[in-house]
Amino acid sequence: MNKKIENPDSLYTQQIKKLLDEVYPNDTSAPSIYADARHFYTLTPSLLVHIRETEEQLASAMERDETGSQVAELHIKLKKSKQKLEDERQARIERINTVSRTIISLCEADNYDETQLLSAKFLGTLMLLTQGTAPGFARFHQRLKPLYKAVLILRLVDKLIQDESISHPYLALYRPSLSRMNGDRYWRDKWEKELAIPLISAALLQDIGLQHPDAQHILVGENRDENEFRLLAEGQRKALLKLNFLHTMNYLKRGLGMPTYVGVDVEERHRFNQLHEAANLFREKLMHDAFVSKSGIGELLKVPQIYVSIILSTKSDYTRKELPKGYLLIEQLAKKGGLNNKLAEAFIQIVGYFPQGFGIAFIPENERGEEKNQFEYAIVNQLNPKHPAEPHCRVVSRNLNYTTSGPDEVVSKSRNLYFPANQKKLMRIGRDRLQEIMSQLKSNFNADSVDQLAPPWWEPADFFADKKHQNLWKKGN
Template identity: 40%
Template sequence: MPSRLSRISYTESVVELNRQIHSVSKQATSLYQQAASYFAGVDKYKTLVSELETRLEQKQRQLLTVSAIDKARLIESISVIQQRLDNIKSEFESKRLLRLDSAISVCSKILEMTESHNFEGTQLKSAKFLGTILLLSPGRGKKLSELHQRFKPAYKAVLSIRLLDKLIKDGNLRHSYTLKHYDVNTRYEKQSSFSSPYSQSVVLPIMLTALFQDIGFQHPDVIAIMKGDGSLDEFRPLQPEERNLMLKLGYKYAIDYLQNGLGLQEYTGNSKLEKERFTVLEKSRVKFQLELLKDALSSKIGIGDIIKIPQVYTSVVLSTKRNFIKKDLPKAAKIISQLALNSSVNLKAAEAFISIVGHFPQGYGVTLIPKNLQGVELNNYEYGIVTRLNPSNPDEPICKIVTRNLTYITSGATTSIKKDCNLHFNVARNKLSKVDAARLRNIMQTLSYSFKADDVDNLIPSLWEPYEYFSDVKNQSLWKK
C-alpha cells in the first residue's frame, strides 16, 4: 500500500507536517497546542488530586473512631472519592500517552521524509526537506515571524540527527550512552519507525528534545511575558530582565514537559520480565532527554551541542525577528564558528556541523556569474538554489542552476559555485561592476518575478528570492539527480 506521502506532493507534505507540530487550528491537535493545553491545566489537576487525596486520608482516619453504622456510610463515601480520583488520574494519563504517541508519530514522519537506506540517500532527502522549508518562506511579510516559528522545530530536529550521524561517523562522539546503542549495520534500517535499540534510545530522544526545546514558551507564565495582556508583539526585542526571566521559565517548563507532559511510553505486552526491561530503557531515554536539554544550557559535557548548535543556526536561518534580512543567512554558520572560538560549543561539533550545512543554507537563492563552453566568464549573472548538503568548501555551495541565458529552466545542472563566481562575495561582484547599468537593469527585469523600481539601486544582487519561483509546482523538482 503506497504511503500517504506518495499521494500528495512533497511540498504539501512538508506543510502538513509542520502544521501537525505547530499550528493554531480550532481542533487544537498540533503538538504545541497539546502542550499549551497541558500547561494550562496541570496546576489545576495537581490541586484537585491533592485535595482528593487529603480527603481520603481524613476519611480513612475517621474509620478508626466512628460507629459501625457510620462506618458503612463512610466506606461508601471513601469509595466515591477514590473512584473520582482514579478517573481523574486515568484521564490525565490517557492524555499524556496521546501527546507522547502524537509526538512519536511526528518524529516517525520526519524520519520517513529525511532518511533513506544509506548515508548518501539520507543526505539528499534531508537537503530536500530543509530546502523546502526555507523555500516556503517568502522572506518578508507581516506574518513571517509566525511562519518561521512554526517551521523551527522540525528544522532543528533534522539538523540535530544529521549532526549526530556526522559526529559518530567521524569518531568524534564519546558519549557512552549513545555509543552503547549504536549499530552501524542497522543505522538506516526501517528509517520511518523506532524499532531498533539505537533509534528508540538515541534518535527518538534527540528528536523529541529538539522538537520541544522551546515548548516552555507555551506556558501561561511565559506567554504573559511575551504578550502581556495580548496587546504586545511577542516577537519584539525584549528587555534584558524580561528575556532572562523568559528563558529561565521556558527552560523550567520544557524540563517538566519532557519529563511529565510526555514521559514514558506504555508497555503493551504480557511479559513481566519484558515490561521491567522496557521500563528501564524508557527511564534511560527520558533521562537522556533531560541530560540533552540541561547540557544545551550549561555545555558541561558537550552532548547538548547536538541540539544547541542547530538551535542557534536555526534562530538565524528561520529568524523570528521582525527585521529579518535574508542576505544575512550566510552569517548563521559563522556564528557557530564564533561560539566554538569562545568555547561556548565544542569545536569538533561546530566543525562537523559547518561541514554539513556550509555557509549557505539549503534553499538559499544564489546569484552567480556563468561561464560559456570554453570556461570564459560572461558579463551577466544567473540564478541557482542551494540543494545539497556537505559542500567540499563551506563558501562554495552545491546548487541547482535554474536559469540559462536569462531564461528559467528545469534541466539545469547541480554544481558547486566557486567563491569568485558567487555574487555574495565582493570578489565576484567587482567583476560585474564595469558592466553597463542598462544591461544590468535589463538582466534584473528579465529574471525578476516581481521587479520593483527601487531594485535598480542594487543592480548586482548578492542573492535572489526563489519563493515565487518555487511556488510553481513544476519548479519543485530541484533535487532530482
Template identity: 35%
Template structure:
C-alpha cells in the same frame, strides 16, 4: 524582508506530506497537536503547583497524556527526514531543509507554527545530521551511543539507533522551547490582556526572565510529564526489558536538555548549535534580513570564539551546511566551455549538504537567460562566479553598459539608469518560484557541473 507569495498551484506530494506533519506539530485547533499538549500540560502543572492566574479548561481534572504522543511525533519526523541509505538520508534532509526555508511563514501571528513547526523540523534535521557526523568522526566517544551507531540499520524501524538515540534526541528538541507556551512566559511577552507588543525588543532584565521561564517550563515537562509507557503483554522478561529501554530513552532526553545549558558540552551542542543556526536563517527575528543569511556561519564561529558554543563541533557543523543555507537563492555568472565568463547571470537554489568547499554551494540551476526553467542541472558555484561575493559583482560590472542594461531589463522593469551597480543582485528570493508544484522537485538526480 521577503513578502508572502500567493499560492499558485497544488503542492508536490512531499510538500503536502510536510504540511500534514507541520499541522500535527503546531495546529492550535487540534487537541493532540504538540502545541496543544504542551500548553495543556504546562497549564496543569502550574495549576497543580498553585500558580496564581492559572485555570484548567472545563472538564479537565487529570494530567494530560504527553509521552506517547511525543514518541509518535518523533517517529513521524524520522519518517520524513531519514532515508533507506546514508545517501538517501542526505537528499531527504537537504530537501526538507530547503522546503522549510522556502515556505516558512513571516507573519507574527503564525509564531507558533513557525516556532513549533518550521523551526523544530529544521533543528531536528540538522541535529540528526550533526549527531551522525559527530559519531562517524568519533567526536562523541560515549560507548553506548557509538555502539548503537555502529549497529544502525536505516531500513529497520526497530533499529536500536533509531529507537534509543535518534528518537530521544527529537523528543529533547521538542521539549527545548516548550516553555515558550508557559502562561508566565506568555504574559511577560504580551501582558495580562494582550496590551503589549510581543515582537518588541525586551530589556536585558525581561530577556533574562523570559529565558529562565522557558527553561523552567521545559524542565518541568521533562521531569514531570515524561513517563515510562506501560508494557502490553504478559511476558515478565519482556516487561523488564521494555521498562529498562524506556527508562534509558527518558534518561537520554533529560541528559540532553541538561547539557544543552552547558556551552562546551558535546551532547548539549547537538541541540544548541542547530537551535542557534535555525533561529538565524529562518524568519522570526526582528533583525531577519534575507541577504545576510550566509553570515550565520560567521556568527556561529564568533559564538564559538566567545566560548558560547563548542568550537570543534561548530567547524564540523559548517562542513555539513556550508555557508549558504539550503533553499537559499544564488545569482551567479555562468562559465563558458573555454573557462571565460559569460556576459549574463543566472539563478540557482542551494540543494545539497556537504559542499566540498563551505563557501562554494551545491545548487540546482533554475533559469536560462533569466527565464525560469524545469529540469535544470546541479552545479557547484565557485566564489569567482557567485554574485554574493564582491569579485564576481565587480567582474559583471565591467560588462559594456548597454549589454548590462539589456540583462537587467529582463529581470526588472523599474530599474533606472545610474542604478546599474545596485541592480547586480547578491542573491535572489526564490519563494514565489517554489510556490509552483512544477518547480518543487529540486532534489531529483541531475548532472553535477562545476562553475
C-alpha cells in the same frame, strides 16, 4: 459535478506543511505537540487538584466509616480522574513519537547519500516556504524552528559518530548505528527508538516552556497586547530563560515521562522499562545541559539552535542577505571557547556557508569554461559541500528564463555574486543589457535596481510557490 481543485503543492510539500501543523500550527486550538503542552500547563493542574481533593474526601469518608456506596463512589471518581490523567500523558507521548517517526521517514533513506539528499530536501523546503520579511514572518519562523533543528541534530550526531568524535557514554553505545544505512534493520529500529526519537523530541521541545502562562505573561503581556518578538529588557530576558528551563524540564519529566508497557511478559517489560528510562535520562541530560552548561552534551542542541536563530530569525531587522552568516556565529563562538571546536567544525562541514533553499545568483560558464556576460539563478539543494563557500545548487534559470529542468552545479566562489568582487565583473556588460537581464529574472524589478550592478542573492519563494518548481532535488536533471 464539482471539479476537484488541485492542491497547489507537490505531495512532499504537502507532507511538510501537514507535519508543521502537527508540531506548531497557526490555529492554537488544533491538536498538536504545542497544544498538548499548553493543555498540560493550563488544564492539568486543575485535574491534579481535583485528584488530590478526591483523595482527601475518600480518606475522610473512610475515617468516618461512611456507607460502602459513598466510599465506592469516591473510589470510582478517583480512578476515573487518575485514568484521565494517565491517558492524556500517554497520548502526549504517542503524538511526539508519531511526529518523530514522520520526520525520520521524510529525511532518512536506506543509504547515506539518499539520507543526506532527503535531509537537504526537508530543510530546503522549510526555508523555501518562507517569504523573507512578509507580514507575520516572525511567527512563521518561530513555527519552523523546531522541525529545522530536529533534522540538523540527527545529521550532526551521525557526523560525529562517523568522525568517531563521540565521547558521551550513551552516544557511544550507538556507534554501530550508521550500519542502518547499509540495510541493517536491527540497527535502524534500535537507532530510531533509543537515539533518534530522544534527539528529535529534545529539538522539538527545547522552547516548550515558553507556552507556560507565566512565560506568556512576559512575552505577550497581561492583556496579550505586546509583540512577543520585541527586544526584551535584560530582567525580562533572564526571567524568561529561567521559566523556559523550569517548565521545559517539568514537561519532559511529568508531561511526558515513561511510556507504559503493554503486555504480560515480565522479562520484556523489564527490558522495555530499562530502555525507555535510559533514553529519557539521556534526553533530560541533553536538554538540561543545553540550558545551563557551557560545554558538554547540550551543545548538540545549542549549535543547531544558534544556527537557526540566524537563518530563521524573528528579529525585526531580519534580512535574507544575512543568512550565509549563520555559520560565522558558530565559527566565532568556537574560536572564543564558547563551543567545542570539533563539534562546530563538523556542523559547518554539514551546512556550509549557504543554507538549504538559499537563492544563489552566479555568473555561468560556456562550454569552454569561460565566464559569460550574464548571470543566472540557482538554489542551494545539498548538504556537505566539499568547500563551505561553494554550495551545491540546482540551476533554475537558463538564458534569462526560469526552467524546471536545470542541472545541478557546484557554484565556485569566483562566480558567486554574493561575494562583492564578482559583482564588479558584470560592469563590463553595460547598463542596458544588465537592465534586460534583471527585468526578466526579477519579478519586482525596477530601473533603480540596475545601479546595484547585480543581485548578490535572490528571493526564490515565489519561484518555489509554483508546484512544478518544487522538485529541486530530483535526480537526473
